[in-house]
Amino acid sequence: MPNSIPQQQNEDRFMDMHAAIAWYYGCAKTCMGLQMLLTICGAGVLTWVASKHPELKHWTAFAAVTITLIDTLILERIQSFYKKKGADMKELLDTSLLDLPWNGWRCGTAYSKADYALANRRFRSRRGKALERLRGWYPKAIDAIPLPLARLICQRTNCWYDSSLRTKYGLVLYSVFGIIALGVVVCSITRELTVAKMIMELYVPLSPAFMWLLREAPKHWKAADLHDRTRKAIDAEWQRLLSTNGDAYDAQRVSRSIQDLLYDGRLKNPLVFDSFYLLVRKDHEVGMDEAAQEKVDEARAKLR
Secondary structure, X not given: OEOOHHHHOOOHHHHXXXXXXXXXXXXHHHHHHHHHHHHHHHHHXXXXXXXXXXXXXXXXXXXXXXXXXHHHHHHHHXXXXXXXXXXHHHHHHHHHHOOOOOXXXXXXXXXXXXXXXXXXXXXXXXXXXXXXXXXXXXXXXXXXXXXXXXXXHHHHHHHHHHHHHHHHHHHHHHHHHHHHHHHHHHHHHHOOOOXXXXXXXXXXXXXXXXXXXXXXXXXXXXXXXXXXXXXXXXXXXXXXXXXXXXXXXXXXXXXXXXXXXXXXXXXXXXXXXXXXXXXXXXXXXXXXXXXXXXXXXXXXXXXX
8 A cells, every 4th residue: 555655744744843853953063063163263273373473382282172172072062962852853753754653762752842843933934945955855756655665765765865975074074184184294394394393383273173073074984884784774674575575563663673773873973064965965866766766666566
């Protein structure tokens, strides 16, 4: 029996959830922006000060350590707070739309509409037009196959999209690190700095940037690897369902386990700026739709 996920996902209640999700993640990304501003831009300023005023090198070192502490002990925790709210809301949307039970042991108490009403209103009042790009997130093609199979395609879509996005974003962060590190070497050689001066005038002021980049980039690639492994598990379950015509309860149980992995990833995975997401969105959505259509065609051929 076909499902109604493509139609239901655009209903007001689910768009309200999308708005709340976008608001919570937006707050977390604002915090991440402050972290980047402090660690990378701030490090650049400190490096300039240290090179122009060597007598202030102890103060620039103190400022670099202070920036690192603010980033790690304050901003990172604020970001995690809003990221968890966003993950909880995304879990509420997925479990409601995909007809999955709520896992209170892992996710805590599910949000009521009153809990996220304020976030919904704030996002709609400030960035309401941006909500349209979240309409029709799951591929339309899945309406032609039974719910257990459609649910797996939706979960697989989330894994594929996130993995591809994070692989590219991690590469960007590593590239930025490499450029900065190369700049340090070139600057040290051209200015004929001693090792001590290179450390105090370049490495110490830039250390917050190095620490932030080397903390974030590996997380993105680790998250991409986790999503790839989850996608392989989904593919195995897909083949099992097609070959055995598994019952709906068993299929729901397996999808619930997969959803737990997705939720854990949303709690732990680092964020990606919207600007980068928009840059690769078109190509990713084409690939996502093509992959979904391929799965739908396979299912319809097997279920004839």
